Every structure is written in C-alpha cells, then in structure tokens.
Amino acid sequence: MKATQKDFARGLPRGADTANLFFFCGPDEAGASAAAAKIIEAMPDAGERVDLAGADIKRDPAMLGDEARSESLFGDKRHILVRASGDEAHDALKALIETSDAGAGDAAPVFVVATSATDKSRTAKLLEKRPDALVAMFYPPDLMTVAASVRGMADAAGLRLGGDLAERIARAAGLDVRLAQSEVTKLALYCDADPQSPKSASVDDYGEIGAATEEDGFQPVVNAVMGGELNRLSDEVRRMRELGLNPVGLLLALERRAAQLAQITAKLGPRGSFDNLGKGEKAQLGIFWKEERDIRNQLARWHRGKLERLIPRLINLHRALLSNSQSAELFLAQNLAEIARFATKR
Numbered sequence: 231m232k233a234t235q236k237d238f239a240r241g242l243p244r245g246a247d248t249a250n251l252f253f254f255c256g257p258d259e260a261g262a263s264a265a266a267a268k269i270i271e272a273m274p275d276a277g278e279r280v281d282l283a284g285a286d287i288k289r290d291p292a293m294l295g296d297e298a299r300s301e302s303l304f305g306d307k308r309h310i311l312v313r314a315s316g317d318e319a320h321d322a323l324k325a326l327i328e329t330s331d332a333g334a335g336d337a338a339p340v341f342v343v344a345t346s347a348t349d350k351s352r353t354a355k356l357l358e359k360r361p362d363a364l365v366a367m368f369y370p371p372d373l374m375t376v377a378a379s380v381r382g383m384a385d386a387a388g389l390r391l392g393g394d395l396a397e398r399i400a401r402a403a404g405l406d407v408r409l410a411q412s413e414v415t416k417l418a419l420y421c422d423a424d425p426q427s428p429k430s431a432s433v434d435d436y437g438e439i440g441a442a443t444e445e446d447g448f449q450p451v452v453n454a455v456m457g458g459e460l461n462r463l464s465d466e467v468r469r470m471r472e473l474g475l476n477p478v479g480l481l482l483a484l485e486r487r488a489a490q491l492a493q494i495t496a497k498l499g500p501r502g503s504f505d506n507l508g509k510g511e512k513a514q515l516g517i518f519w520k521e522e523r524d525i526r527n528q529l530a531r532w533h534r535g536k537l538e539r540l541i542p543r544l545i546n547l548h549r550a551l552l553s554n555s556q557s558a559e560l561f562l563a564q565n566l567a568e569i570a571r572f573a574t575k576r
Contacts, residue, residue: 231244231245231249231360231363232358232364232365232366233245233246233364235261235366235368238264239375239379243364245361245364246272246364247272248361250337250340251326251340251360251362251364252266252269252340252342253319253353253365253366254341254367254368255343255345255347255348255353255367256367257369257489257490257493258370258371258489259485260482261369261371262343264411265366265368266311266341266343270309270341273309276307276309276339277308277338278307278309279308279311280297280309280311281549282297282311282312283313284313284318285542287312288314288321291322292322292325293322294322294323294326295322295325298338299335299336299338309339309341310338311341314345314347315346316344316347316351316542317344317351317352317353318344319342319353320351320356323342323353326340346538346542349365349367369493370486370490371405372513373397373405373518376400377396377397377400378396379410380397380410381396384414384417384431387414387417387418387423388428388429389417389421389423389430389431390431392432394433398433399414399417399436405486405516406486408482409479413436417431420438448479449483449521450466451466451467451484452480452484453524454466454570455566455569455573456484456491456532456569456570457524457531458531458570458572458573458574459570460570460574463567467566470559470563477551477558477561478548478552478558480562481551484569485548487528488537489541490515490517494525495532497511497515504529531573540572
C-alpha cells in the first residue's frame with residue numbers, strides 16, 4: 231500500500247493499523263520519523279523498541295529477521311526501527327518477507343526511515359503492492375505547513391496560540407516537526423495547559439522557554455559548516471557552547487539543510503540555474519529570502535556526489551550522538567570541523 235504526506239497530516243492513513251512493514255522515505259527525514267512515531271504511538275502495544283542501522287542489516291540481511299522474531303528480555307512485544315540510507319534495507323526486508331512466506335513465524339512490526347531513497351526505489355517497489363506493507367514519501371514542508379501542524383499540536387495540548395506564534399515556533403524549530411512538538415510540549419507545561427483546561431500562550435510566554443531562533447541559534451552554525459567557512463567555525467562552536475544549544479537539535483538543522491540542498495539540486499538538474507527559480511518554486515523548496523545568499527554559496531560547494539556522501543554520514547553521526555550523550559557536544563564539534571573542511575574541497 232502507498233500513502234502520501236497529506237494522509238499523515240489528516241491522521242493515520244488507511245492500512246496503517248494492519249500493516250507490519252513500513253518504508254518511509256524522501257528528503258524530509260524529520261517528517262518520515264514523525265510519521266513512524268505517530269503509528270507507533272497509536273499501536274495498542276508497541277512494546278520495546280529495537281534500533282538497527284541500515285548499514286548493519288545491509289552487511290547481514292538475516293539480522294533483521296532474527297531481531298523481528300526474537301522476544302524481548304521480559305517476553306514483551308517489540309518493534310524494530312531501522313534508520314537507513316537509500317536501499318540499504320532492501321535485501322534484509324526481502325529475506326524477512328521470504329522467510330515469513332515460508333512459515334518462519336510472526337515478526338515484530340518493522341519501520342524503515344530511509345533518507346536518500348524515493349518511492350521509486352527498489353525497496354519501495356518491493357513493498358508497495360503488499361497488503362501488509364505501507365510506503366510513503368516525505369518532502370520538506372514549507373513554513374505555512376509546519377505552522378499549521380504546530381497549531382494542531384497546540385490544540386491537542388490545550389494551548390491557544392495568539393498572533394504569529396505558531397509561525398515563530400515553526401521557524402525556531404527549523405521547520406522540524408519533532409523539535410516543534412518539543413517546543414509546544416514545553417510551552418504547555420509552562421502555561422499549565424491541558425486539553426481539559428486550555429490556556430492562551432503569548433509570544434512573551436514563548437520567549438521565556440523557547441528555543442533559540444534561527445538568527446541567534448542553529449542557522450549561523452549550519453551556514454558556517456555547509457559554507458566551508460573555517461575562519462568562522464571556531465567562533466560559532468564557542469557560541470554554541472555559550473548558548474547551550476542542543477547538539478541533536480543542531481545536527482537536525484544540519485540534516486535538514488543537507489536534505490534541502492539535495493532537493494534543490496534534483497530540481498535544478500545538471501544544467502539548471504538557481505537564478506532561474508521563481509518565487510513559488512523557492513517557497514516550495516523552503517528558500518527564504520534572507521537565506522538565498524547562503525544557499526547559493528552552499529550549492530556551489532555541495533554537488534550531488536558530495537551530498538550523497540554527506541547525508542549517510544549525518545545519519546550515523548545522529549545515531550552516535552544519541553548513544554553517547556555525555557560527550558555529544560565535543561564529538562559534534564569535531565565532526566562539524568571535518569564537514570566544513572570537506573565543504574572547501576571542490
């Protein structure tokens with residue numbers, strides 16, 4: 231079965247409650263991850279989560295089936311979350327399907343979030359016609375789409391957002407729905423709001439607890455790294471520490487910029503020009519006027535081949551930060567320097 235991004239915006243798509251294999255792809259890793267989390271949350275008993283890397287199950291395709299059919303330590307249910315790049319999960323999913331069809335027994339639900347893959351990939355073709363599978367592709371959202379999602383999150387939390395607060399939260403989260411949800415949750419706690427006792431939230435309320443905005447938060451670091459501005463990077467890393475910016479949040483902003491550059495590159499094609507993009511096309515690609523100069527510079531530094539090497543590295547870095555939170559800041563700073571140096575190479 232196939233679903234669209236709009237299906238998830240309206241709720242759970244048809245077939246989500248009966249599928250056991252999920253393949254969520256496209257340049258918006260945040261949207262794909264949020265969709266997986268939405269389905270997992272709606273499951274009657276999701277049980278223990280087991281995280282697998284796409285590179286690991288590519289090396290050992292049998293690993294996925296072994297994990298999916300293993301019981302948790304205490305005999306509870308479990309589900310498998312695979313973070314992959316491209317078609318890394320294809321052979322493992324194929325082996326899982328073949329062994330299931332041969333009578334190997336029930337398997338836990340498997341969710342694959344695959345960046346650098348599309349709904350035309352081999353993995354998507356393997357699953358899209360199966361009644362027990364769901365395939366969906368996610369594109370980076372624009373400001374208005376994320377702002378609408380923020381309003382929905384706020385309604386569910388019992389928050390009434392005044393003025394342009396939903397847009398402000400969307401911008402501060404770098405159009406990442408996961409960070410936006412975190413901000414809404416914090417704001418609801420600050421305002422002591424819940425669905426049974428709704429409260430109004432103001433811009434001043436958000437100013438007390440909100441994440442740093444793009445101007446004084448993640449974006450200057452992202453631009454220094456992706457622009458190969460080594461002379462600025464040390465100052466930005468120091469500022470990152472002084473402001474106490476969340477390493478995972480910063481990495482998510484970096485992942486989104488890499489995905490955005492990949493999407494723009496695909497839109498332009500081998501002979502296209504950034505200057506020929508119209509206002510509507512720029513809005514679709516999430517290019518705000520104050521970011522145009524930085525994005526133009528970064529496109530010149532990151533051709534398709536370099537982006538294809540960068541995106542899997544960012545995914546692995548994300549996984550490493552989550553598993554080693556105590557030294558995440560230092561580890562991220564070292565990797566930011568390496569990526570910035572890579573950006574300077576032609």
